[in-house]
Amino acid sequence: MSPPRHSSGLPAPRLARTILIAALLGYALFTTTTVLSTGVSPTAKTAGVLLLLAVLALQFVHSAPGGSRALLPQKCLTLGIQTLLTYLPLVVFHAPWGTVSGYLAGSVLLLLPPPVAWPLYGITGLSMLTPPVLEGRPLIDGIHLAETSLLTGLVVYGLTRLTELITQLHAARGELARQAVATERQRFARDLHDLLGFSLSAITLKSELIHRLIPAHPARAMKEINEVLSIAGQSLADVRKVASGFRDMSLQQEIKTARSMLDAAGIDVRTEVRLGALSLQVDTALATTLREAVTNLLRHSDASRCSIRAVQQEGLVRLVVENDGVDPAYHDPSPHGGSGLGNLHARMTAVGGRLESGPGTDGTFRVLAEVPAKKPQETTAEVRQIMFPPNGSAA
Incomplete structure (x- = not known):
């Protein structure tokens, strides 16, 4: 069940969402500096930055509230585009791609069922062993890139899920508070009905009796008046007990x-x-x-x-x-x-x-x-x- 929209404005959900966005932008900035600091051509650098912006936009879509509840064809389409944009710079420009493959690893975990997501997550990380080897660089570079991709994927997945859970928790807390208010209103209404229905009936009955007794039996009428006053006083005390939340x-x-x-x-x-x-x-x-x-x-x-x-x-x-x-x-x-x-x-x-x-x-x-x-x-x-x-x- 998707949380109500108003819950996203609460402090904790807003803070969690801010941390997630900061993490995604931080990884994108790290990758941008990596691309710009290498010796590739200006064309490759420009293409890399533009592709990075496209990948980042897709990641915001995948990490958005309700992104995991999209239809399967939509998930497959956006994941396919993200996969293409992730591997294209490696194949065409041979440009270092930093943590962008981590975005893909995190998106796989977010959008696909666990039996499919975790193997693909591992494959995404291990695939980063190949580019450094093909470029003649040491294997340790490939291991570092694969490890970075897997860790980035876990961070993206964890922060996104944590943000969703915090938002749902606050939505549930608000719903519980509304239910508590409704329950208290029902209790108050029920107690007032039970108390005042009897008391008012008693006062009405005794008042009618007093009206009949006054001409012929004034002494008894006075006794009934005292009882009416007693019932009215007890009713007032009972209403106060109801308002305080406890009445025996x-x-x-x-x-x-x-x-x-x-x-x-x-x-x-x-x-x-x-x-x-x-x-x-x-x-x-x-x-x-x-x-x-x-x-x-x-x-x-x-x-x-x-x-x-x-x-x-x-x-x-x-x-x-x-x-x-x-x-x-x-x-x-x-x-x-x-x-x-x-x-x-x-x-x-x-x-x-x-x-x-x-x-x-x-x-x-x-x-x-x-x-x-x-x-x-x-x-x-x-x-x-x-x-x-x-x-x-x-x-």
Whole structure:
């Protein structure tokens, strides 16, 4: 996958690209000085410099981002032209060619599959043994030229690949950062929905109850007003916890709150609670499930009875919320009205559990959440360590 264009402007990719270009220009300058300092004719020198510029342009194409992803016919064409320009001065002008054969060796490694590239890379280097021998120079000159070609090829190949990897790394880091932001937005939205949906429903319900109680039962109305104030204050505290990135809830406490809410709504509530020690994540996930189930009951049903059963047995915790007021034809017109159960599915999956919900055959609606009491090798302290590492920054 090619990296996004904007990643090339980042400091590290730009620096890597600058080093690669400097290396290619440095080798070209070295070859230019070699050609100009020899005793060949001015025509040969001019031709050598012009051919060198053409080879350098081809090398920039081969070392460019995405150059290795070109179509095979295009690769073969540009490699063929580079091969011709590399060997032409040796054959026609007998001019010393310095490290230009190293460009070809590097391009072979960049553009061709490894099973083909490495043998051709070796052949390119060894071919540089021939010109000095044909010109009657010592064999050591040929060995030096071959070694220079092979080393130059490795440098060109290595710097090009390193530049690509750095660019891809920065692109991946940017993508991870965007995903982290999106995940945090989803968490914030999910927590706000789970918190405020219940709290606002509770405040609305109790406010309606207070309105009915004020004329005949002012003392009880005052008690309900105090509860409304308490719920509003707790909602504000919960929102602050959501913003800070960490919020824990208690299933036991949530059952008590749900019972109070349903009693205030005139719903007959029956509870069965047999719970042991729960991990922080599991406790919060189940408490959130109960809160959403009660919120939906108050908003979308006309229930007269509700049962809440929370039982821990053989390492599993099962929460069942069932009511008799389901309306199969109900549809929430709100554009965001259907996100609650989706949020709960995500929460339960995150702690290794499952969630089932739906109407029964007897006119009831049932929400079932089942999850291990503790995630493997998890404790409350470990969760807090993950959420709040020693340096004080949230995970």
